[in-house]
Amino acid sequence: MTLPAPAAPVSVRDAVQALARTLESRDIDEALALAEWAVADLIRVGRAELRTEGARVLNGPDRARLAERAERLAADEPLQYVLGHADFLGRRFACDARALIPRPETEELVLTALRLALPDPIATVRVADVGTGSGCIAISLALERPNAAILATDTSAAALALAESNARALGTAGRVRFLCVDLLGGTAPDSLDAVVSNPPYIESPVLAGLDRRVRDFEPRAALDGGPDGLDTIRRLAPAAVAALRPGGHILLEIGETQGPAVRTLLSHAGFAGVRILPDLCRRERFAVGIRAFSSPPRGPGIC
Template identity: 45%
Template sequence: MTETPKTLRELIALGDAYLQRRNVPDARVVCEWLAACLFKCGRLDLYSHLDEVPDTRVVDALRRGLQRVAAGEPVQYVLGRWDFRALTLKVDRRALIPRPETERLVDLVLASPHVRQTPKPLVVDVGTGSGCIILSLAHDLHDGVFVGLDVSPDALALARENAVLTGLADRVLFAESDGCGEFDPASVDVLVSNPPYIPSHVVDGLERHIREHEPRLALDGGPDGLAVYRALLLDAVMVLKPGGGVFFEIGDEQGPALRELLEEYGFVEVTVQRDYAGKDRYATGTLGF
């Protein structure tokens, strides 16, 4: 007996039930993202297609996507792209998935006097990953020098692909490095980083879709989660201009420690700011000498 073709509305309902049985969070939304990708439209635009009957190719692709998500793979990697601020970026296992909290880190840099009052600022993003931070800054700041650094050749390859994808390849330089110590002394206006900050002993207890799919190198911040910050600050005091700024994304329990570290290394106007969930998420400071 031939199966009756199903509308997109019915397929999404079936996919929602399938993912819920496998305890996938936000199952309905995940189904809609997958379907929107296949229909090459935005998730909200999908509602105008709900009564359409997709062809077999789309149905099979949706099934494969649902199976991958049910097996623990992040939906962002299944889709192969993800929006970050004004940019749509390629995402895969070479780098962390860009997250909404990091969009706020970009906002803090853009609102700061370090870029607003500095002609052609030199902005350096350490641990650039997918390139989401430095590409967003280059997109929004029409004048400046933008550099993205990462210790991972695979992440750098992805960042360069995203630079081409977003039309910013001639605006951002990417280079392999585990820090920014190779810049000339007192030459950098802004150092921004979303470094690995999860303590080593915590990484193995992360949710499955994170620990099994996102690169450990981008997650593991050493025994106390602060190892990379210490290394970055050693570089920062050498390469930042007097009055230059640092902007860090941090773990939600690391605010007091980052404040202490920044002040210890000679930074003033130190702030620890919260994300939209009310958790400590950003530490900033200005080099005071």
């Protein structure tokens, strides 16, 4: 059974089944779940509510949109790109091939940054998100810390355009400054309280073996971290040391085997108390460091 032509009336229940079978016939993983998400989103209900909406008949425009979604899902395009959005920390971000799809572990990075580096909810602080992509980190920080000034950088003008439209949609347009620069290019020395980044960190040789949905659809510049995955972090560490005030924090998302190397990189660059932290699945996915004082802070003089 394939999807009925957009002109033919179809119930929600039949549409889900037809889409699931179409996807199964193309060997697409999780065909039923994808079909349920695609139809639920189309009629603007949660996936759990589909059961009670089963007899509802899809209108003509919805059938046409579903046919378009079916084609894209059958080509193994990621669901979030097909739907055009992804949820991140309870907020909806527009999402398309211009930027990486926001991931749950990056939600953990933001929560860790709030807890360790920005614990005061009303403090006036300056924070940079390096490699902002969809803007999910920068915008979430701006919403959680209303007095923070956020700088969001990316080398992809296309990603920045998406991030800026997300900032407008989520009401943070005036508080996040988007810049198309390399890393922290142009940031004044000693001016930031925190640098948060989910940089590209996948080892180049591993890219070819990634899930097709990632490899063929997400931007290579968002994934490729060079031969050992650490090219961007290697350059970001000294740039962050220069831009942070003494005592300011760096928080990075990293690959699960990269902890020891990143710890060394950050320590050599001038970060103290470097820690590698696990995610909820107990994989070592985050690195945190504090910019050391260039000389030990002076106590009261003895004379």
